[in-house]
Amino acid sequence: MKFRADKLNSKIQLDELEIQLHLGVSQEERAEIQSVLISLAFEFSSLPESTSSDLISGTVNYSSLSKLIKSEFNGSNIKTIEYMGFRAFNLVSEDIDQVGRLTLSIRKFPSISGLKGGALFELSGDIN
DSSP states (O other): OOSOGGGOOEEEEEEEEEEEEEEOSSHHHHSSOEEEEEEEEEEESSOOTHHHHOOGGGSOOHHHHHHHHHHHHTTOEESOHHHHHHHHHHHHHHHOOSOEEEEEEEEEOOOOTTOOSOEEEEEEEEEO
């Protein structure tokens, strides 16, 4: 090898998982189901075991995280993306059995004239 494995940085990402829910401060906004996008990135504190073992137990299982997030939030009724973001961060951090830094964001697309990219709330912090 022409590199030192102990000096590598590693990250796994889950980009734009679509969740359908009732989200908004007003009852009118929450009346209709709308889509939000949840993205997360996990930066491992050291190279994950799965890089040498090829076992799912040595990494973050993004398939099970996707199912967990969907089962928690699809169809739910929430007023703010901040509340949803904090709940999602807690849920995901409890499920990850690795040491590292988690970043999670929620993007919604409110009906605001001229707002093209939506509104984004993001949390990040060290876990485990």
